[in-house]
Amino acid sequence: LGHIPHKNWDKEYIETFSKDIALDLVAEKEKLGIKIVAAESKNYALADQPNNIIPDFFPATLKANEVLNAINLQKDPSAMTMLVDEHKLLNIVETLKANFGDKITVGVWGGKNPILELSPKGVNKAKGVDFLAKTYNIDKKNIIAFGDEHNDASMIDYAGWGVVMQNGTDKLKSLANDITEYDNEHDGLARYLEDYLKLA
Structure with a gap:
């Protein structure tokens, strides 16, 4: 999904996959070993149950119209x-690829929480950055990208200067041009840009 929130943008785009996949996963979640399922698009975010497992990510409460x-x-x-x-986790990834691999891309976040991300086949963060680069005629060498999880790998690799947060995964750090001195909880990105762009 590429859009400017609360504005009309003539370059706006969205790629999706079948809602039947989401409903199948909700139906099979206990059998597969899935704890919470969430689905989203531009105008909605739904979850199959309230979150009491990990803080600050999945919604802790749900209204009736927010249930997946x-x-x-x-x-x-x-x-x-x-x-x-x-x-x-690995068995779930293999099952998803076997059943839906021609329709979706399965991403593993790789941080402390076992989270999987599903997107339309071939969609990743690099694709979004590439779209913006081509739309605004920005050379890759002039793009700085920041990330901390495995799902940022394509973007870090694509950018002219890929920076991984101090709290990023080891796998992602191996792709980085640089690593921030401070983590996400201590303004790592802002401090890095102040220094890199000589703003301070």
Whole structure:
């Protein structure tokens, strides 16, 4: 999904995958080892249950129209996020690829929480950055990208200067041109840009 919030943008775009995949995963979640399933697009964000497992990510409370079910999910999602059993993560990834691999890309966040991200086949963060670069005629060498999880890898690799946060995963750090001195909780990105762009 590429858009400017609360504004009309003539370059706006959205790629989606079938809502049937989301509903199938909700139906099979216990069998697979999925704890929470969320689906979203431009105008909605739904979850199958309130979150009492990890703070500050999935919603802690849900109104009736925010529950992920066949009634509320009327349009195909642009992304899904799932918290899964860490001991079953690899099996879940393989099952998703085997059943839906021609329709979706399965991403593993790689941080302390076992989270999977589903997007339409071939969609990743680099694709979004590339769209902006081409739309605004920006050379890759003039792009700085910041990331901290595995799902940032394509973007870090694409950018002319890929920076990984101090709290980023080791796998992502291996791709970085640089690593911030401070982490996400201590204004790591802002401090890095102040120094890099000589703003301070």
